[in-house]
Amino acid sequence: MDWETRFLQSTPGEVIVNSKPREVVQSCWVGAEPEKHANVSLLGWTDSVAAMFGIQKTRHLEFAGQKIVNGMQPFAHCYGGHQFGQWAGQLGDGRAISIGEGKNQSGVYHEFQLKGSGLTAFSRRGDGKAVLRSSIREFLCSEAMHALGVPTTRALSLHLTGQKVMRDMFYDGNPIMEPGAIICRVAPSFIRFGSFQIHTSRGDFETLESLVDYTISEHFSHIKDEKNRISMWLDEIIDTTVEMVIDWMRVGFVHGVMNTDNMSIHGLTIDYGPYGWIEDFDPNWTPNTTDASTLRYRFGHQPRIALWNIARLLEAISPLVEDRSMLQEKINDAQEKMALSHEKMWVNKLGLKQYDEELVLELVELMYQDKADMTMFFRLLSSLSKPELHQLEPAFYNVQTSNHVNWNIWLNKYLSNTYDENRAKMNLINPKYVLRNWMAQLAIDDAEKEDYAKIELLTNLLKDPYGENHDFEKDWFRRRPEWALNRPGCSMLSCSS
Ligand code: AMP
Ligand code: MG
Numbered sequence: 001m002d003w004e005t006r007f008l009q010s011t012p013g014e015v016i017v018n019s020k021p022r023e024v025v026q027s028c029w030v031g032a033e034p035e036k037h038a039n040v041s042l043l044g045w046t047d048s049v050a051a052m053f054g055i056q057k058t059r060h061l062e063f064a065g066q067k068i069v070n071g072m073q074p075f076a077h078c079y080g081g082h083q084f085g086q087w088a089g090q091l092g093d094g095r096a097i098s099i100g101e102g103k104n105q106s107g108v109y110h111e112f113q114l115k116g117s118g119l120t121a122f123s124r125r126g127d128g129k130a131v132l133r134s135s136i137r138e139f140l141c142s143e144a145m146h147a148l149g150v151p152t153t154r155a156l157s158l159h160l161t162g163q164k165v166m167r168d169m170f171y172d173g174n175p176i177m178e179p180g181a182i183i184c185r186v187a188p189s190f191i192r193f194g195s196f197q198i199h200t201s202r203g204d205f206e207t208l209e210s211l212v213d214y215t216i217s218e219h220f221s222h223i224k225d226e227k228n229r230i231s232m233w234l235d236e237i238i239d240t241t242v243e244m245v246i247d248w249m250r251v252g253f254v255h256g257v258m259n260t261d262n263m264s265i266h267g268l269t270i271d272y273g274p275y276g277w278i279e280d281f282d283p284n285w286t287p288n289t290t291d292a293s294t295l296r297y298r299f300g301h302q303p304r305i306a307l308w309n310i311a312r313l314l315e316a317i318s319p320l321v322e323d324r325s326m327l328q329e330k331i332n333d334a335q336e337k338m339a340l341s342h343e344k345m346w347v348n349k350l351g352l353k354q355y356d357e358e359l360v361l362e363l364v365e366l367m368y369q370d371k372a373d374m375t376m377f378f379r380l381l382s383s384l385s386k387p388e389l390h391q392l393e394p395a396f397y398n399v400q401t402s403n404h405v406n407w408n409i410w411l412n413k414y415l416s417n418t419y420d421e422n423r424a425k426m427n428l429i430n431p432k433y434v435l436r437n438w439m440a441q442l443a444i445d446d447a448e449k450e451d452y453a454k455i456e457l458l459t460n461l462l463k464d465p466y467g468e469n470h471d472f473e474k475d476w477f478r479r480r481p482e483w484a485l486n487r488p489g490c491s492m493l494s495c496s497s
Pocket of ligand 2: 262
Protein backbone atom coordinates (compact mmCIF):
# COMPACT_ATOMS: atom_id res chain seq x y z
CA MET A 1 0.00 0.00 0.00
CA ASP A 2 1.27 3.47 -0.93
CA TRP A 3 0.54 6.58 1.09
CA GLU A 4 -1.56 9.38 -0.38
CA THR A 5 -3.00 12.68 0.85
CA ARG A 6 -6.24 13.33 -1.03
CA PHE A 7 -7.99 15.04 1.87
CA LEU A 8 -5.14 17.52 2.32
CA GLN A 9 -5.02 18.32 -1.37
CA SER A 10 -8.74 18.93 -1.72
CA THR A 11 -9.72 20.83 1.42
CA PRO A 12 -8.35 23.99 3.04
CA GLY A 13 -5.91 23.48 5.92
CA GLU A 14 -2.70 24.63 7.54
CA VAL A 15 0.32 22.84 6.10
CA ILE A 16 2.86 24.12 8.62
CA VAL A 17 3.17 21.84 11.61
CA ASN A 18 2.35 23.85 14.70
CA SER A 19 1.03 22.33 17.90
CA LYS A 20 0.50 25.59 19.77
CA PRO A 21 -3.07 25.37 21.14
CA ARG A 22 -5.25 27.85 19.24
CA GLU A 23 -8.40 28.53 17.26
CA VAL A 24 -7.88 27.08 13.80
CA VAL A 25 -10.00 28.95 11.28
CA GLN A 26 -10.95 28.40 7.62
CA SER A 27 -9.27 24.99 7.82
CA CYS A 28 -10.39 21.38 7.91
CA TRP A 29 -7.01 20.21 9.23
CA VAL A 30 -3.61 21.25 10.58
CA GLY A 31 -0.23 19.59 9.98
CA ALA A 32 0.97 17.50 12.94
CA GLU A 33 3.97 15.42 13.89
CA PRO A 34 3.73 12.09 15.74
CA GLU A 35 6.08 12.05 18.74
CA LYS A 36 9.13 9.79 18.57
CA HIS A 37 9.87 7.30 21.36
CA ALA A 38 13.04 5.30 21.96
CA ASN A 39 11.40 2.01 22.96
CA VAL A 40 8.22 1.39 21.01
CA SER A 41 7.02 -2.22 20.99
CA LEU A 42 4.26 -3.98 19.07
CA LEU A 43 1.52 -5.57 21.23
CA GLY A 44 -1.28 -6.26 18.81
CA TRP A 45 -1.59 -6.61 15.04
CA THR A 46 -4.83 -7.41 13.20
CA ASP A 47 -3.90 -9.65 10.29
CA SER A 48 -7.29 -9.28 8.59
CA VAL A 49 -6.99 -5.49 8.47
CA ALA A 50 -3.36 -5.66 7.32
CA ALA A 51 -4.40 -8.11 4.58
CA MET A 52 -7.10 -5.72 3.32
CA PHE A 53 -4.32 -3.30 2.40
CA GLY A 54 -1.50 -5.76 1.71
CA ILE A 55 0.55 -4.35 4.61
CA GLN A 56 3.44 -6.45 5.92
CA LYS A 57 4.00 -6.58 9.66
CA THR A 58 7.61 -5.50 9.11
CA ARG A 59 6.20 -2.02 8.40
CA HIS A 60 4.62 -1.79 11.85
CA LEU A 61 6.67 1.25 12.97
CA GLU A 62 4.89 3.38 10.36
CA PHE A 63 1.65 2.63 12.21
CA ALA A 64 3.08 3.89 15.48
CA GLY A 65 4.22 7.18 13.94
CA GLN A 66 7.87 6.16 14.33
CA LYS A 67 8.71 6.08 10.66
CA ILE A 68 7.53 8.76 8.27
CA VAL A 69 7.85 7.46 4.72
CA ASN A 70 7.27 8.88 1.27
CA GLY A 71 3.71 10.08 0.69
CA MET A 72 2.76 10.35 4.34
CA GLN A 73 1.73 13.78 5.58
CA PRO A 74 0.49 13.62 9.18
CA PHE A 75 -2.32 15.97 10.19
CA ALA A 76 -5.03 16.55 12.80
CA HIS A 77 -8.71 17.04 11.89
CA CYS A 78 -10.45 20.26 12.89
CA TYR A 79 -13.97 19.80 14.24
CA GLY A 80 -16.40 21.08 16.84
CA GLY A 81 -19.26 19.40 18.57
CA HIS A 82 -22.15 19.32 20.96
CA GLN A 83 -20.95 17.68 24.16
CA PHE A 84 -23.67 16.41 26.52
CA GLY A 85 -26.22 18.58 24.72
CA GLN A 86 -24.23 21.85 24.77
CA TRP A 87 -22.31 23.43 21.91
CA ALA A 88 -18.65 23.13 22.90
CA GLY A 89 -17.02 25.09 20.06
CA GLN A 90 -13.73 23.91 18.56
CA LEU A 91 -12.51 20.49 19.70
CA GLY A 92 -10.46 18.81 16.97
CA ASP A 93 -8.09 15.86 17.16
CA GLY A 94 -6.16 16.59 20.33
CA ARG A 95 -4.88 13.06 20.82
CA ALA A 96 -5.17 11.64 17.32
CA ILE A 97 -2.96 12.18 14.29
CA SER A 98 -3.86 10.90 10.84
CA ILE A 99 -0.82 9.71 8.93
CA GLY A 100 -2.33 9.37 5.48
CA GLU A 101 -4.66 7.45 3.21
CA GLY A 102 -4.18 4.21 1.37
CA LYS A 103 -6.18 2.02 -0.99
CA ASN A 104 -7.46 -1.36 0.09
CA GLN A 105 -7.34 -4.37 -2.24
CA SER A 106 -10.70 -3.33 -3.76
CA GLY A 107 -9.39 0.15 -4.55
CA VAL A 108 -11.29 1.93 -1.76
CA TYR A 109 -9.34 4.61 0.09
CA HIS A 110 -9.08 4.47 3.87
CA GLU A 111 -7.58 6.86 6.37
CA PHE A 112 -5.08 5.64 8.99
CA GLN A 113 -5.15 7.42 12.30
CA LEU A 114 -2.93 7.08 15.36
CA LYS A 115 -4.56 7.63 18.73
CA GLY A 116 -2.18 8.75 21.46
CA SER A 117 0.81 9.88 19.43
CA GLY A 118 1.33 13.33 20.88
CA LEU A 119 0.35 16.98 20.82
CA THR A 120 -1.54 18.73 18.03
CA ALA A 121 -2.97 22.23 17.68
CA PHE A 122 -6.15 20.83 19.26
CA SER A 123 -4.64 19.32 22.40
CA ARG A 124 -5.73 22.26 24.59
CA ARG A 125 -4.56 21.35 28.10
CA GLY A 126 -4.25 17.62 27.29
CA ASP A 127 -1.04 15.77 26.52
CA GLY A 128 -2.12 14.08 23.28
CA LYS A 129 -1.32 10.69 24.80
CA ALA A 130 -3.38 7.55 25.43
CA VAL A 131 -2.87 4.97 28.17
CA LEU A 132 -2.61 1.23 27.75
CA ARG A 133 -5.95 0.40 29.41
CA SER A 134 -8.01 2.60 27.08
CA SER A 135 -5.99 1.54 24.02
CA ILE A 136 -6.60 -2.15 24.80
CA ARG A 137 -10.29 -1.38 25.20
CA GLU A 138 -10.47 0.32 21.79
CA PHE A 139 -8.30 -2.33 20.09
CA LEU A 140 -10.38 -5.25 21.37
CA CYS A 141 -13.78 -3.62 21.01
CA SER A 142 -13.33 -2.33 17.44
CA GLU A 143 -12.56 -5.83 16.22
CA ALA A 144 -15.24 -7.45 18.42
CA MET A 145 -17.83 -5.07 16.98
CA HIS A 146 -16.69 -5.80 13.44
CA ALA A 147 -17.16 -9.53 14.03
CA LEU A 148 -20.61 -8.85 15.49
CA GLY A 149 -21.57 -7.18 12.21
CA VAL A 150 -21.79 -3.74 13.80
CA PRO A 151 -20.33 -1.00 11.56
CA THR A 152 -17.15 0.29 13.18
CA THR A 153 -13.74 1.80 12.64
CA ARG A 154 -11.16 -1.00 12.58
CA ALA A 155 -8.01 -1.39 14.65
CA LEU A 156 -4.83 -2.37 12.81
CA SER A 157 -2.23 -2.20 15.56
CA LEU A 158 -1.52 -1.59 19.22
CA HIS A 159 1.90 -0.38 20.35
CA LEU A 160 3.39 0.41 23.73
CA THR A 161 5.28 3.70 23.59
CA GLY A 162 7.67 2.73 26.38
CA GLN A 163 6.81 6.06 28.04
CA LYS A 164 4.68 6.54 31.17
CA VAL A 165 1.74 8.90 31.12
CA MET A 166 0.13 10.58 34.13
CA ARG A 167 -3.62 10.06 34.56
CA ASP A 168 -6.15 10.92 37.24
CA MET A 169 -8.57 8.15 36.31
CA PHE A 170 -11.52 9.39 38.37
CA TYR A 171 -10.64 13.08 38.50
CA ASP A 172 -10.33 12.79 42.28
CA GLY A 173 -6.85 14.21 42.79
CA ASN A 174 -5.09 10.82 42.75
CA PRO A 175 -3.06 10.73 39.56
CA ILE A 176 -0.77 7.78 38.80
CA MET A 177 1.77 7.00 36.09
CA GLU A 178 0.44 4.53 33.53
CA PRO A 179 1.98 2.88 30.45
CA GLY A 180 1.40 4.92 27.28
CA ALA A 181 0.14 3.26 24.10
CA ILE A 182 -0.84 4.04 20.51
CA ILE A 183 -3.44 2.33 18.41
CA CYS A 184 -3.68 2.72 14.66
CA ARG A 185 -7.29 2.78 13.58
CA VAL A 186 -8.66 2.62 10.07
CA ALA A 187 -11.84 3.94 8.41
CA PRO A 188 -12.84 5.36 5.02
CA SER A 189 -12.43 8.70 6.77
CA PHE A 190 -12.53 10.17 10.26
CA ILE A 191 -14.87 12.99 9.21
CA ARG A 192 -17.53 13.54 11.89
CA PHE A 193 -20.79 15.44 12.24
CA GLY A 194 -18.76 18.03 14.15
CA SER A 195 -16.38 18.46 11.17
CA PHE A 196 -19.21 20.35 9.42
CA GLN A 197 -20.67 22.00 12.53
CA ILE A 198 -17.50 23.92 13.30
CA HIS A 199 -17.56 25.89 10.02
CA THR A 200 -21.29 26.67 10.16
CA SER A 201 -20.93 27.84 13.77
CA ARG A 202 -18.41 30.41 12.54
CA GLY A 203 -20.47 31.47 9.53
CA ASP A 204 -17.65 30.09 7.33
CA PHE A 205 -19.84 28.65 4.58
CA GLU A 206 -16.98 28.58 2.08
CA THR A 207 -14.98 26.03 4.09
CA LEU A 208 -18.22 24.18 4.85
CA GLU A 209 -18.98 23.92 1.14
CA SER A 210 -15.54 22.71 0.22
CA LEU A 211 -15.69 19.97 2.89
CA VAL A 212 -19.16 18.89 1.75
CA ASP A 213 -18.00 18.84 -1.88
CA TYR A 214 -14.94 16.78 -1.02
CA THR A 215 -16.88 14.37 1.19
CA ILE A 216 -19.55 13.64 -1.39
CA SER A 217 -17.26 13.40 -4.39
CA GLU A 218 -14.63 11.26 -2.67
CA HIS A 219 -16.60 9.16 -0.20
CA PHE A 220 -20.07 9.05 -1.73
CA SER A 221 -18.97 9.06 -5.36
CA HIS A 222 -21.85 6.78 -6.36
CA ILE A 223 -24.16 9.81 -5.95
CA LYS A 224 -24.32 11.16 -9.49
CA ASP A 225 -27.46 13.31 -9.31
CA GLU A 226 -25.92 16.82 -9.27
CA LYS A 227 -29.14 18.57 -8.28
CA ASN A 228 -30.02 16.35 -5.33
CA ARG A 229 -26.58 15.31 -4.18
CA ILE A 230 -26.71 16.93 -0.75
CA SER A 231 -30.15 15.53 -0.06
CA MET A 232 -29.14 12.02 -1.16
CA TRP A 233 -25.94 12.22 0.85
CA LEU A 234 -27.82 13.21 4.02
CA ASP A 235 -30.28 10.37 3.46
CA GLU A 236 -27.37 7.93 3.40
CA ILE A 237 -25.89 9.31 6.60
CA ILE A 238 -29.29 9.03 8.26
CA ASP A 239 -29.76 5.43 7.08
CA THR A 240 -26.32 4.23 8.16
CA THR A 241 -26.53 6.04 11.51
CA VAL A 242 -29.93 4.48 12.24
CA GLU A 243 -28.64 1.01 11.33
CA MET A 244 -25.57 1.43 13.52
CA VAL A 245 -27.51 2.50 16.60
CA ILE A 246 -30.05 -0.27 16.20
CA ASP A 247 -27.15 -2.71 15.99
CA TRP A 248 -25.89 -1.31 19.31
CA MET A 249 -29.33 -1.96 20.80
CA ARG A 250 -29.32 -5.49 19.41
CA VAL A 251 -25.99 -6.50 20.94
CA GLY A 252 -26.31 -4.47 24.18
CA PHE A 253 -23.57 -1.92 23.47
CA VAL A 254 -23.59 1.45 25.22
CA HIS A 255 -21.29 3.97 23.52
CA GLY A 256 -21.19 6.25 26.55
CA VAL A 257 -20.27 9.55 24.82
CA MET A 258 -22.56 10.16 21.85
CA ASN A 259 -21.43 13.76 21.39
CA THR A 260 -21.75 15.05 17.82
CA ASP A 261 -17.94 15.02 17.51
CA ASN A 262 -18.09 11.26 18.09
CA MET A 263 -20.53 10.58 15.22
CA SER A 264 -18.93 9.33 12.01
CA ILE A 265 -20.46 10.43 8.70
CA HIS A 266 -20.02 6.82 7.52
CA GLY A 267 -22.34 5.50 10.23
CA LEU A 268 -19.43 3.75 11.95
CA THR A 269 -19.01 3.28 15.68
CA ILE A 270 -16.16 5.62 16.47
CA ASP A 271 -14.13 6.82 19.49
CA TYR A 272 -14.31 3.98 21.96
CA GLY A 273 -14.05 5.68 25.34
CA PRO A 274 -16.08 4.85 28.43
CA TYR A 275 -18.28 2.38 26.53
CA GLY A 276 -19.85 -0.68 28.12
CA TRP A 277 -21.97 -3.77 27.55
CA ILE A 278 -25.33 -4.43 29.13
CA GLU A 279 -25.20 -7.40 31.48
CA ASP A 280 -28.14 -7.31 33.95
CA PHE A 281 -30.71 -5.72 31.68
CA ASP A 282 -31.29 -2.05 32.47
CA PRO A 283 -32.26 0.52 29.82
CA ASN A 284 -31.10 3.29 32.18
CA TRP A 285 -27.55 2.02 32.52
CA THR A 286 -24.53 3.98 31.39
CA PRO A 287 -20.92 3.04 32.07
CA ASN A 288 -19.77 6.69 31.87
CA THR A 289 -19.22 8.30 35.29
CA THR A 290 -19.18 11.75 33.63
CA ASP A 291 -22.83 11.15 32.64
CA ALA A 292 -23.97 9.61 35.93
CA SER A 293 -26.21 12.51 36.97
CA THR A 294 -28.14 13.09 33.72
CA LEU A 295 -27.83 9.65 32.09
CA ARG A 296 -28.12 11.38 28.72
CA TYR A 297 -26.27 8.56 26.96
CA ARG A 298 -27.93 5.65 28.78
CA PHE A 299 -28.54 2.44 26.83
CA GLY A 300 -32.24 2.93 26.13
CA HIS A 301 -31.79 6.57 25.09
CA GLN A 302 -29.30 5.92 22.27
CA PRO A 303 -31.81 5.92 19.38
CA ARG A 304 -33.23 9.28 20.51
CA ILE A 305 -29.78 10.76 20.92
CA ALA A 306 -28.78 9.59 17.44
CA LEU A 307 -31.84 11.44 16.07
CA TRP A 308 -30.89 14.54 18.08
CA ASN A 309 -27.38 14.36 16.63
CA ILE A 310 -28.75 13.91 13.10
CA ALA A 311 -30.82 17.09 13.61
CA ARG A 312 -27.62 18.95 14.56
CA LEU A 313 -25.91 17.70 11.38
CA LEU A 314 -28.86 18.83 9.25
CA GLU A 315 -28.68 22.28 10.88
CA ALA A 316 -24.98 22.42 10.08
CA ILE A 317 -25.59 21.64 6.41
CA SER A 318 -28.65 23.93 6.12
CA PRO A 319 -26.74 26.98 4.79
CA LEU A 320 -26.06 24.95 1.63
CA VAL A 321 -29.68 23.89 1.17
CA GLU A 322 -32.22 26.09 -0.65
CA ASP A 323 -35.36 24.25 0.41
CA ARG A 324 -35.10 24.11 4.19
CA SER A 325 -38.45 22.30 4.55
CA MET A 326 -36.65 19.30 3.05
CA LEU A 327 -34.57 19.13 6.25
CA GLN A 328 -37.62 18.99 8.51
CA GLU A 329 -38.98 16.16 6.37
CA LYS A 330 -35.69 14.32 6.80
CA ILE A 331 -35.94 14.57 10.57
CA ASN A 332 -39.46 13.14 10.46
CA ASP A 333 -38.31 10.36 8.11
CA ALA A 334 -35.37 9.58 10.37
CA GLN A 335 -37.71 9.19 13.34
CA GLU A 336 -39.88 6.83 11.38
CA LYS A 337 -36.89 4.82 10.14
CA MET A 338 -35.54 4.51 13.65
CA ALA A 339 -38.87 3.25 15.01
CA LEU A 340 -39.29 0.75 12.16
CA SER A 341 -35.73 -0.55 12.42
CA HIS A 342 -36.14 -0.95 16.15
CA GLU A 343 -39.32 -3.01 15.68
CA LYS A 344 -37.60 -5.12 13.04
CA MET A 345 -34.72 -5.69 15.44
CA TRP A 346 -37.10 -7.08 18.07
CA VAL A 347 -38.83 -9.30 15.51
CA ASN A 348 -35.46 -10.81 14.55
CA LYS A 349 -34.05 -10.93 18.04
CA LEU A 350 -37.05 -12.89 19.28
CA GLY A 351 -37.79 -14.79 16.05
CA LEU A 352 -41.36 -13.44 16.01
CA LYS A 353 -44.07 -13.99 13.42
CA GLN A 354 -44.89 -10.29 13.73
CA TYR A 355 -44.02 -7.33 15.91
CA ASP A 356 -46.00 -7.26 19.15
CA GLU A 357 -45.33 -4.12 21.18
CA GLU A 358 -47.01 -5.41 24.33
CA LEU A 359 -44.94 -8.59 24.25
CA VAL A 360 -41.70 -6.59 23.92
CA LEU A 361 -42.59 -4.10 26.68
CA GLU A 362 -43.55 -6.90 29.05
CA LEU A 363 -40.28 -8.67 28.32
CA VAL A 364 -38.21 -5.54 28.91
CA GLU A 365 -39.96 -5.01 32.26
CA LEU A 366 -39.46 -8.63 33.36
CA MET A 367 -35.82 -8.69 32.28
CA TYR A 368 -35.26 -5.48 34.21
CA GLN A 369 -37.03 -6.67 37.37
CA ASP A 370 -35.26 -10.02 37.49
CA LYS A 371 -31.90 -8.71 36.25
CA ALA A 372 -31.61 -10.97 33.23
CA ASP A 373 -28.16 -11.05 31.64
CA MET A 374 -28.90 -9.67 28.18
CA THR A 375 -26.48 -11.84 26.20
CA MET A 376 -27.21 -15.12 28.00
CA PHE A 377 -30.96 -14.59 28.07
CA PHE A 378 -31.45 -14.39 24.29
CA ARG A 379 -29.13 -17.33 23.61
CA LEU A 380 -30.96 -19.51 26.11
CA LEU A 381 -34.33 -18.31 24.83
CA SER A 382 -33.51 -19.45 21.29
CA SER A 383 -33.25 -23.08 22.40
CA LEU A 384 -36.41 -23.06 24.50
CA SER A 385 -39.09 -25.34 23.13
CA LYS A 386 -41.49 -25.36 26.06
CA PRO A 387 -42.47 -22.46 28.32
CA GLU A 388 -40.08 -23.57 31.07
CA LEU A 389 -38.48 -20.74 33.02
CA HIS A 390 -35.89 -22.96 34.70
CA GLN A 391 -34.11 -23.37 31.34
CA LEU A 392 -33.46 -19.63 31.34
CA GLU A 393 -32.39 -19.45 34.94
CA PRO A 394 -28.60 -19.38 34.37
CA ALA A 395 -29.19 -15.93 32.83
CA PHE A 396 -30.71 -14.33 35.92
CA TYR A 397 -28.85 -12.33 38.55
CA ASN A 398 -31.97 -12.20 40.72
CA VAL A 399 -35.19 -14.13 39.94
CA GLN A 400 -38.07 -13.00 42.09
CA THR A 401 -40.42 -15.86 42.83
CA SER A 402 -43.29 -13.38 42.61
CA ASN A 403 -42.55 -13.08 38.89
CA HIS A 404 -42.77 -16.81 38.06
CA VAL A 405 -46.41 -16.57 37.04
CA ASN A 406 -45.74 -13.52 34.87
CA TRP A 407 -42.83 -15.28 33.17
CA ASN A 408 -45.01 -18.29 32.43
CA ILE A 409 -47.72 -16.12 30.92
CA TRP A 410 -45.10 -14.30 28.88
CA LEU A 411 -43.35 -17.46 27.66
CA ASN A 412 -46.64 -19.00 26.53
CA LYS A 413 -47.57 -15.85 24.67
CA TYR A 414 -44.10 -15.64 23.18
CA LEU A 415 -43.95 -19.22 21.92
CA SER A 416 -47.32 -18.84 20.23
CA ASN A 417 -45.99 -15.85 18.23
CA THR A 418 -42.83 -17.51 16.86
CA TYR A 419 -42.00 -19.79 13.93
CA ASP A 420 -39.45 -22.54 14.47
CA GLU A 421 -37.54 -21.46 11.39
CA ASN A 422 -37.33 -17.87 12.72
CA ARG A 423 -36.11 -19.07 16.09
CA ALA A 424 -33.44 -21.18 14.42
CA LYS A 425 -32.00 -17.94 13.03
CA MET A 426 -31.94 -16.18 16.40
CA ASN A 427 -28.41 -17.33 17.19
CA LEU A 428 -27.13 -15.62 14.05
CA ILE A 429 -27.95 -12.22 15.49
CA ASN A 430 -27.93 -12.80 19.26
CA PRO A 431 -24.25 -13.16 20.15
CA LYS A 432 -23.03 -15.71 22.64
CA TYR A 433 -19.82 -13.81 23.44
CA VAL A 434 -19.41 -10.06 23.74
CA LEU A 435 -16.62 -7.98 25.28
CA ARG A 436 -18.11 -7.76 28.75
CA ASN A 437 -16.54 -4.92 30.73
CA TRP A 438 -14.76 -7.26 33.15
CA MET A 439 -13.35 -9.36 30.31
CA ALA A 440 -11.54 -6.32 28.92
CA GLN A 441 -10.46 -5.47 32.48
CA LEU A 442 -8.89 -8.93 32.98
CA ALA A 443 -6.85 -8.43 29.81
CA ILE A 444 -5.85 -4.96 31.05
CA ASP A 445 -4.84 -6.17 34.53
CA ASP A 446 -2.56 -8.79 32.97
CA ALA A 447 -1.16 -6.40 30.37
CA GLU A 448 -0.22 -3.92 33.09
CA LYS A 449 1.88 -6.78 34.49
CA GLU A 450 3.36 -7.35 31.00
CA ASP A 451 1.34 -10.50 30.33
CA TYR A 452 -0.42 -10.05 27.01
CA ALA A 453 -1.88 -13.55 26.54
CA LYS A 454 -5.47 -12.50 27.32
CA ILE A 455 -5.45 -9.82 24.63
CA GLU A 456 -4.76 -12.59 22.13
CA LEU A 457 -7.23 -14.98 23.72
CA LEU A 458 -10.07 -12.44 23.69
CA THR A 459 -9.18 -11.36 20.16
CA ASN A 460 -9.59 -14.97 19.03
CA LEU A 461 -12.75 -15.65 21.02
CA LEU A 462 -14.48 -12.48 19.82
CA LYS A 463 -13.73 -13.19 16.16
CA ASP A 464 -16.60 -15.67 16.26
CA PRO A 465 -19.19 -14.18 18.63
CA TYR A 466 -22.16 -16.16 17.28
CA GLY A 467 -20.44 -19.56 17.26
CA GLU A 468 -20.99 -22.02 20.11
CA ASN A 469 -17.27 -22.41 20.95
CA HIS A 470 -17.99 -24.81 23.82
CA ASP A 471 -14.39 -24.71 25.05
CA PHE A 472 -14.84 -21.07 26.01
CA GLU A 473 -18.23 -21.49 27.67
CA LYS A 474 -17.14 -22.06 31.24
CA ASP A 475 -15.02 -18.92 31.46
CA TRP A 476 -16.82 -16.51 29.16
CA PHE A 477 -20.48 -17.55 28.62
CA ARG A 478 -21.37 -16.57 32.13
CA ARG A 479 -22.87 -13.83 34.21
CA ARG A 480 -20.70 -11.04 35.56
CA PRO A 481 -18.61 -12.33 38.49
CA GLU A 482 -19.15 -10.75 41.92
CA TRP A 483 -15.71 -9.12 41.99
CA ALA A 484 -16.57 -7.04 38.92
CA LEU A 485 -19.69 -5.42 40.37
CA ASN A 486 -18.01 -2.35 41.85
CA ARG A 487 -14.59 -2.61 40.29
CA PRO A 488 -13.45 0.54 38.40
CA GLY A 489 -13.08 -0.27 34.71
CA CYS A 490 -15.91 -2.83 34.94
CA SER A 491 -18.89 -0.96 36.32
CA MET A 492 -17.69 2.61 35.91
CA LEU A 493 -15.42 4.35 33.49
CA SER A 494 -14.42 7.92 32.91
CA CYS A 495 -13.39 9.81 29.76
CA SER A 496 -9.81 10.03 31.07
CA SER A 497 -7.51 8.18 28.75
P1 AMP B 1 -13.21 12.16 23.15
O1 AMP B 1 -13.45 11.91 24.59
O2 AMP B 1 -12.27 11.20 22.50
O3 AMP B 1 -14.44 12.32 22.33
O4 AMP B 1 -12.42 13.56 23.11
C1 AMP B 1 -13.02 14.83 23.24
C2 AMP B 1 -12.04 15.92 22.90
O5 AMP B 1 -11.00 15.99 23.87
C3 AMP B 1 -11.35 15.74 21.56
O6 AMP B 1 -11.16 17.01 20.99
C4 AMP B 1 -10.03 15.10 21.95
O7 AMP B 1 -9.04 15.31 20.98
C5 AMP B 1 -9.72 15.83 23.26
N1 AMP B 1 -8.85 15.02 24.13
C6 AMP B 1 -9.19 13.95 24.89
N2 AMP B 1 -8.13 13.45 25.54
C7 AMP B 1 -7.07 14.20 25.21
C8 AMP B 1 -5.68 14.20 25.55
N3 AMP B 1 -5.16 13.29 26.38
N4 AMP B 1 -4.88 15.16 25.01
C9 AMP B 1 -5.40 16.06 24.18
N5 AMP B 1 -6.68 16.13 23.80
C10 AMP B 1 -7.52 15.23 24.31
MG1 MG C 1 -13.95 12.00 20.33
